[in-house]
Structure formats: structure tokens, C-alpha cells
Amino acid sequence: MRRIGFLINPVAGMGGAVGLKGTDGNVEEARRRGALPEAQNRAKVTLALLARESGIMFVTCSGPMGEDALVKAGVQNYQILYHYRGDSSARNTRQAAMAFKNAGTDLIMFCGGDGTARDIFDAIGRDLPILGIPAGVKMYSAVFAIDPITAAELIRSDDEPVLRDSEIMDIDEEAYRAGQLKVRLYGIARTPGSEGKVQIHKQVFEERDEERAKMEISRFIHEIMIPDVLYVLGAGTTTEAIARDIGVNKTLLGVDAIKNGSTVATDMNEKTLWDLLRQEHEAKIIISPIGAQGFILGRGNQQISARIVRRVGCGNIIVVATPHKLRETPVLYVDSGDSVLDAEFGDTVLVVSGYQMAQRKRIYQNETIQRKVKSSGTHENPDRPVT
Amino acid sequence: MQTKILLDEDQIPKRWYNVQADLKTPLDPPLHPQTQKPIGPEDLSAIFPMDLIRQEVTTDRYIDIPEEVQEVFRLWRPSPLYRAFRLEKFLKTPAKIYYKWEGVSPAGSHKTNTSIPQAYYNMKAGIERIATETGAGQWGSAMSFATMLYDLECTVYMVRSSYTQKPYRKSMMHVWGAECIPSPSTRTNAGRAMLEKDPDTPGSLGMAISEAVEDAASRKNTNYALGSVLNHVCLHQTVIGLECREQLAMVDDYPDVVIGCVGGGSNFAGISFPFAGDKLSGKHKDVDIIGAEPASCPTLTKGLFTYDLADEAGYTPLLKMFTLGHDFVPPSMHAGGLRYHGDSPIVSRLVHDGVMRAVSYHQGEVFDAAQTFARTEGIIVAPETSHAVKSAIDEALACKKTGEDKTILFNCSGHGNFDMSAYDAYYEGKLVDYEYPDALIKEAISRIPKIS
Numbered sequence: 001m002r003r004i005g006f007l008i009n010p011v012a013g014m015g016g017a018v019g020l021k022g023t024d025g026n027v028e029e030a031r032r033r034g035a036l037p038e039a040q041n042r043a044k045v046t047l048a049l050l051a052r053e054s055g056i057m058f059v060t061c062s063g064p065m066g067e068d069a070l071v072k073a074g075v076q077n078y079q080i081l082y083h084y085r086g087d088s089s090a091r092n093t094r095q096a097a098m099a100f101k102n103a104g105t106d107l108i109m110f111c112g113g114d115g116t117a118r119d120i121f122d123a124i125g126r127d128l129p130i131l132g133i134p135a136g137v138k139m140y141s142a143v144f145a146i147d148p149i150t151a152a153e154l155i156r157s158d159d160e161p162v163l164r165d166s167e168i169m170d171i172d173e174e175a176y177r178a179g180q181l182k183v184r185l186y187g188i189a190r191t192p193g194s195e196g197k198v199q200i201h202k203q204v205f206e207e208r209d210e211e212r213a214k215m216e217i218s219r220f221i222h223e224i225m226i227p228d229v230l231y232v233l234g235a236g237t238t239t240e241a242i243a244r245d246i247g248v249n250k251t252l253l254g255v256d257a258i259k260n261g262s263t264v265a266t267d268m269n270e271k272t273l274w275d276l277l278r279q280e281h282e283a284k285i286i287i288s289p290i291g292a293q294g295f296i297l298g299r300g301n302q303q304i305s306a307r308i309v310r311r312v313g314c315g316n317i318i319v320v321a322t323p324h325k326l327r328e329t330p331v332l333y334v335d336s337g338d339s340v341l342d343a344e345f346g347d348t349v350l351v352v353s354g355y356q357m358a359q360r361k362r363i364y365q366n367e368t369i370q371r372k373v374k375s376s377g378t379h380e381n382p383d384r385p386v387t
Numbered sequence: 388m389q390t391k392i393l394l395d396e397d398q399i400p401k402r403w404y405n406v407q408a409d410l411k412t413p414l415d416p417p418l419h420p421q422t423q424k425p426i427g428p429e430d431l432s433a434i435f436p437m438d439l440i441r442q443e444v445t446t447d448r449y450i451d452i453p454e455e456v457q458e459v460f461r462l463w464r465p466s467p468l469y470r471a472f473r474l475e476k477f478l479k480t481p482a483k484i485y486y487k488w489e490g491v492s493p494a495g496s497h498k499t500n501t502s503i504p505q506a507y508y509n510m511k512a513g514i515e516r517i518a519t520e521t522g523a524g525q526w527g528s529a530m531s532f533a534t535m536l537y538d539l540e541c542t543v544y545m546v547r548s549s550y551t552q553k554p555y556r557k558s559m560m561h562v563w564g565a566e567c568i569p570s571p572s573t574r575t576n577a578g579r580a581m582l583e584k585d586p587d588t589p590g591s592l593g594m595a596i597s598e599a600v601e602d603a604a605s606r607k608n609t610n611y612a613l614g615s616v617l618n619h620v621c622l623h624q625t626v627i628g629l630e631c632r633e634q635l636a637m638v639d640d641y642p643d644v645v646i647g648c649v650g651g652g653s654n655f656a657g658i659s660f661p662f663a664g665d666k667l668s669g670k671h672k673d674v675d676i677i678g679a680e681p682a683s684c685p686t687l688t689k690g691l692f693t694y695d696l697a698d699e700a701g702y703t704p705l706l707k708m709f710t711l712g713h714d715f716v717p718p719s720m721h722a723g724g725l726r727y728h729g730d731s732p733i734v735s736r737l738v739h740d741g742v743m744r745a746v747s748y749h750q751g752e753v754f755d756a757a758q759t760f761a762r763t764e765g766i767i768v769a770p771e772t773s774h775a776v777k778s779a780i781d782e783a784l785a786c787k788k789t790g791e792d793k794t795i796l797f798n799c800s801g802h803g804n805f806d807m808s809a810y811d812a813y814y815e816g817k818l819v820d821y822e823y824p825d826a827l828i829k830e831a832i833s834r835i836p837k838i839s
Contacts, residue, residue: 212587323819326819327819330816350822350824352824354718355716356711356715356716356823356824357683357717357718357821357822357823357824358821358822358823358824359819359820359821359822360682360749360820360821360822361820
């Protein structure tokens with residue numbers, strides 16, 4: 001019998017419907033504007049599909065944070081582990097997640113947005129897999145299933161779940177409401193993926209598991225590293241694996257630099273990185289797409305700013321990602337804050353996805369900017385990841 | 388308007404054409420993997436019959452096809468040459484497109500053109516059993532068919548990823564009495580070593596060749612057979628191009644462009660060598676000969692022309708060819724038959740010398756071309772063949788731009804009836820555009836043994 005922890009952020013998504021760009025700290029205003037709780041309806045779709053699964057026992061929270069949706073969906077096999085009173089808060093989410101973990105839960109399924117994902121991750125980190133039923137206003141994190149039905153399919157699978165790394169993103173709510181998107185990488189959780197069950201059978205060819213792919217990427221990148229060149233490693237577990245292969249430690253969420261097999265700097269901010277690059281003759285940047293949408297620049301790697309990229313050169317950026325990550329991000333994005341620089345990346349980019357192997361991936365390009373750049377003659381198509 | 392251009396059975400070629408006779412400079416000799424000195428016939432006699440060894444090295448322009456082999460060829464040869472009127476109309480091109488349809492053979496591809504003579508010469512030499520490898524399964528099924536005809540046993544080491552992808556290919560081999568096992572296997576030292584190094588490897592042609600060579604070398608009654616790359620294999624395939632030349636002459640035509648897909652190079656050699664001979668002799672010096680290969684395994688377009696091993700474990704001689712390095716494991720793409728790190732030494736030499744050229748394509752675009760072909764001409768081609776279709780379409784569209792009415796000939800080397808899962812993946816948007824990281828090629832090539 002699998003124990004699935006289930007919780008809802010009852011107010012998730014309310015702000016979006018009434019133009020508040022997020023619900024955190026704005027519930028009353030959302031209600032005043034006539035917003036209705038939507039998360040329960042989203043969760044009900046998933047739960048109804050799981051209601052008759054005899055091999056699943058849900059552990060949940062009382063009332064709107066879990067029990068109500070389970071009852072409405074016809075789930076009978078559940079146990080309430082966490083009780084609360086009044087309106088739910090982020091603290092309740094964290095406490096509930098901790099209670100699920102202490103009760104020996106196999107996985108936590110939640111219905112909410114980025115804020116809910118962040119609260120759960122705060123409580124349990126990478127100790128338990130997390131799967132999100134999308135219901136929030138902002139879902140830049142990669143822990144969400146594509147839709148509520150897919151979430152059910154992932155839970156229902158008879159196969160041993162294939163876990164993949166998934167980024168939890170932190171959005172600056174104030175800036176967001178002011179029209180600015182400031183997203184940073186908050187953490188890297190583990191999420192069940194569908195490739196073991198669905199993709200191999202449909203795609204037929206074998207895909208390697210994520211850890212194996214990271215090892216292959218690391219081995220390849222290590223082999224092609226050139227002496228006396230500074231390598232800037234962006235955030236994420238793939239770049240961390242590269243550092244591990246080289247024999248150095250890397251900060252998981254930070255931007256570090258390596259040269260001749262040794263760490264030169266760790267967890268640099270944009271200014272530190274800029275100062276370091278000014279001392280170097282040659283540098284390359286190794287980065288991995290971040291978040292549910294697959295941003296090469298602009299989400300989670302903000303330390304690598306437009307001026308940093310210009311200093312190093314688009315042609316000296318090596319993009320790395322596992323086949324699993326690439327499968328979930330059919331189009332990659334670049335948002336360095338400099339639209340002309342973004343356009344210089346061209347229509348496609350080569351992403352190293354294994355040992356001596358890469359995939360050609362499309363980059364989303366704003367057509368207006370593209371035309372502007374092409375007419376100004378500054379367009380380059382850096383279809384090679386390194387020089 | 389003649390759609391099918393057909394030869395009579397008595398017009399099956401009586402001789403193979405050997406392009407080695409017309410090379411401006413002779414091929415670099417194969418080298419012994421240990422001594423790195425040129426090998427002699429005795430070095431090959433442990434795994435090949437003497438007739439095939441002679442064909443491997445001869446510079447005679449024509450080699451007689453044994454009557455017994457011609458007799459079997461009558462089952463499907465001469466194969467039809469089609470004028471692709473419907474494709475031309477769809478493309479609105481002034482070009483004339485012809486395709487040689489090799490999918491009519493019992494095994495469904497060109498591979499039987501060499502499996503029959505190879506099995507025949509082995510039978511004549513008193514060999515009782517053949518060990519061989521197969522990538523996508525076309526060669527394995529073709530050799531299973533041939534060994535059955537000559538009452539030989541046959542063991543096929545099939546690249547593991549294809550073994551899983553194409554279960555019906557191994558069923559064909561079973562029908563014809565052969566044994567098919569996934570490679571790497573635990574049956575050979577080479578296979579065990581590869582599995583120890585990487586238990587989850589999808590396998591590669593290089594690995595499967597090592598297993599089959601070891602199997603053959605360690606048993607007296609067993610010889611090895613290779614479905615591509617080697618000179619005698621390319622020689623046997625020239626029946627394709629020889630027939631094409633006759634068929635085109637029947638409609639008073641000659642190709643401006645000749646196209647084949649390239650893995651090890653045998654079907655490309657088959658359709659193109661007779662025309663390459665015309666080019667080398669100055670008879671038709673402007674014919675454009677194009678090999679179409681996958682971007683994920685771009686041997687001719689991105690490889691280095693140098694000596695390299697033909698297999699993973701290092702049992703085979705070093706061949707001078709375009710190579711990505713013998714330890715290169717291409718991704719498990721659908722065109723499994725094109726997943727080979729090297730290329731035919733003769734094809735390599737001709738590309739190197741500018742007699743032929745090569746282009747590379749991603750998976751997605753070749754399936755687009757295959758779909759167009761299926762919806763105009765009706766034939767659902769193998770993923771390997773779709774590379775040639777794509778190149779032919781590109782050439783025809785180039786003619787549309789320039790207004791030229793070129794004659795384009797391509798080898799439609801096999802059907803895709805066992806590749807429906809690949810087409811499913813295409814329609815589900817699941818095809819991955821794998822690509823060899825070209826800029827990093829120097830690092831990959833650095834592992835090739837250095838020859839002084």
C-alpha cells in the first residue's frame with residue numbers, strides 16, 4: 001500500500017482570476033474582487049481518477065486543505081494527519097508536509113502554485129518526491145504535472161516511479177505585481193516523471209535514466225575542457241555533476257567558476273563574476289535550462305547577466321541538459337534582459353545531452369525583435385556550443 | 388509516361404563492377420590492429436572464405452557473378468526502377484525523379500544482394516555456420532534468408548536497441564532458421580566486457596561486429612559475414628547501379644544526381660559506384676553523387692579521414708576511412724542501420740577525393756520527407772532510406788528554384804513495414820533531433836589509435 005500525502009492550498013489561483021498576479025498576501029483582496037476557490041476543482045479531477053485505486057492510502061489535512069476535496073472526489077481510503085483551524089497559511093502547509101514525512105509517506109501530491117511548492121520544499125527538501133497539480137497563478141517551478149489528469153496517471157502508474165530533478169522557483173511577489181519578473185532558483189526537488197512508463201514504449205528507442213545521462217554529460221564536458229580556460233558553471237544538478245566529475249564541489253544553486261580542474265570562485269553574484277571575467281583571457285559558460293519552461297538565461301541564472309554573456313560571447317556558452325529535461329521543454333527560452341542579445345542566440349541551440357551527443361533545440365524568438373536584429377546586421381547564429 | 392521501367396530476368400547483371408579498378412590512386416591497405424602493418428590474405432582467412440578475400444583486394448574491373456547466385460537473384464531481380472511522377476507533381480519541380488526500389492527482395496531491402504553471394508562462397512568453402520551482426524535487422528534477416536538457402540546455420544548479434552525496437556525483424560530471422568541474440572551479450576568475451584563497462588548500453592554496430600568476429604574466430608566451422616563497409620560487400624551491391632544504368636538507358640536518360648543513404652555505405656555504393664566509374668573515366672564527369680547520413684552520426688560530413696578500427700573491441704583490421712572514433716556510440720535513433728562510426732573505405736576515398744559528397748539530416752526532417760513520399764508514391768520507406776528521400780526532395784526543390792530539369796536518381800533501399808513505431812513517434816511529436824556536437828569533434832577523434 002502506497003501512502004500519498006495530499007494537501008491543497010485552498011486559495012491557490014484565486015488572485016490570477018481577478019488580475020492580482022498571485023494570491024500570496026492578497027486573499028482578502030481577491031475575495032473582495034469576487035474570486036472563488038478554484039484549487040479544489042482542479043484537485044477533484046485528479047482525485048476522482050485515483051478514487052478507486054486500492055493500492056493507495058491518502059494521508060491529508062482536515063477541511064479545505066485536503067479532506068473536503070477527497071470526500072467530494074469519492075476517495076474513501078484516507079487518513080487525516082494534520083488538523084488546523086481558520087484560514088490556512090504557509091505555516092500550515094509546511095507543518096502538514098512535515099507531518100506527512102514523519103508518517104512515512106512515499107510522495108506528497110499538492111494542488112497549488114509556486115508558493116505552495118516552495119513551502120513544501122522548505123519542510124521536506126529532497127527527502128520525499130513532490131508532485132504538483134497545477135492550480136496557482138504562477139507555475140515556473142518544474143514540479144507540476146502538465147495537467148490534473150497527467151498527475152493522476154503519474155500517481156497511478158504500476159511501475160516504480162522514475163524520479164527526476166525539478167527546480168523550485170522563487171518569484172519576487174512585489175516585483176511581479178509591479179510588472180517585473182524576478183525569478184530565482186530556490187531549490188531542486190524530486191518529482192516522478194513519465195518517461196519510464198510512457199515515453200520509452202511510445203518513442204521506442206531507449207533513453208537513459210537521468211543520473212546516467214548526467215554522468216555521460218559530465219564525462220564528455222570534462223574531456224573537452226581546455227587548460228587555462230575559465231569555466232563558469234551555472235546552477236543546477238547537471239552542472240553540479242560536471243563539477244563532481246572534475247573532482248571539485250559546486251554550490252547547487254549558485255554560479256561557480258573552475259579553471260584547470262580547481263575551483264576559482266563559488267556562489268558568485270553578478271558583480272563578482274564580472275570582476276573575475278575581466279581578469280581572464282578566455283572563458284566559457286556551462287548552463288542548463290531552468291524551470292518548467294526551460295530558460296537558458298533569465299530564470300535561476302540571473303548572475304549570468306547580459307553583459308556577462310557579451311563578455312564571454314554567445315559562442316562560448318555550452319548548454320547542457322538531460323534528455324528527460326529536454327523532452328519536457330520542446331522550446332527553450334532566453335531572457336537575459338537584453339532583447340537584442342537574446343535574438344543573437346538564433347533560432348536553435350545545440351544542447352549537450354550525453355557523451356559525444358547533443359540535441360538541436362528550438363529557441364523561442366520574438367519575431368519583432370528578430371526582424372529588428374536582422375535588419376541591423378548584428379544577428380549571429382551561434383549554432384556551435386563552443387569555439 | 389512510363390512509371391515502372393523493368394528489365395527482363397535475363398538482363399540481371401552477369402558481372403559486378405569493381406570501382407577499385409578506376410580509382411586514381413589505390414586504396415590504403417588495411418592494417419593489423421596489433422602490428423599496424425598491412426594485413427595479408429592469411430590474416431583474414433580465419434573468418435572469411437578465400438573467394439571473398441580475393442574480391443576484397445582485387446583491382447579487376449569486373450567480377451563474374453556465379454550462375455548459382457544469379458539463379459537466386461531471379462526471385463526479385465531485376466528490381467524495378469520507378470519514375471516518381473506523383474512526387475514530382477507534388478513538389479512542382481521540373482526535375483525528373485527516379486528511384487530504384489530494392490524493397491522487393493524477400494528480406495525487404497538491398498541487403499540480400501550481398502548476403503546471397505556471401506553465403507554461397509562460404510558454403511563452397513565448406514563452412515557450416517555464419518556469425519554476423521545486424522543494426523536495424525535488415526542485414527540479419529537478409530543473411531538468415533541466404534544461409535537458409537545454402538543450408539548453413541546462422542547466429543545474428545543484433546544491436547540491443549534495435550532488438551527491442553523491432554521485434555518482427557528477429558521473428559523473420561527465426562522463420563528462416565537463424566538464431567538472433569541481443570548485443571552486447573554474455574556469449575562472448577567482448578560482449579561481457581562491454582556489459583561490465585556499461586550494463587545499460589543500447590549497443591552499437593561496432594560492439595555487435597566484435598561479438599560476431601570473436602564467435603567466428605573461435606570456431607572452426609564458422610565464418611564471419613559483414614553486411615556493409617567492406618569492399619566485397621560494396622562490389623556485390625553494384626548490381627543496383629548497373630541495372631539502373633540499363634533501365635535509364637531504356638528511357639534515354641542518365642542521372643545528373645545520384646543519391647543513397649549512408650551508414651556503412653553499401654547501398655550508396657551499390658547505386659553509385661557504376662556512375663562514379665563513369666565520372667572517374669571522364670565519360671560523365673559532371674554527375675553529382677550524394678550520400679545522405681544522419682546528423683547524429685555524421686561520419687562523412689563531420690568525421691576524420693584516418694585509420695580506425697572497424698569494431699569496438701579491436702578485433703578487426705584498421706581501415707582508412709571517415710570515422711567518428713570506434714568507441715563512439717551513436718544515440719538510439721530510429722535509423723538503426725545508419726548507426727556506424729565509420730564508413731566504407733572506398734566510399735570514404737571517393738568522398739575524400741571529391742568524386743562524391745555528403746549531406747546530413749536530423750530525424751524530424753527525414754520523416755517529413757518519408758511522409759511526403761508515402762503520400763505521393765505510396766511506399767512507406769525504412770527510416771534509413773528516408774535520408775535518401777529527403778536528399779532527393781531537396782535536390783528537386785533546388786531545381787524548382789533554378790528551373791533546371793535535372794535527372795535525379797536515388798536508391799529506395801528498403802521498406803519501413805517493421806518501423807511503424809518510428810512513424811508513431813513521429814506523429815506523436817516524440818522524435819528527437821540528435822546531433823553530433825561538431826565543434827567538439829576534435830576531442831572525440833583524439834581517441835583514435837595513432838598510426839605512424
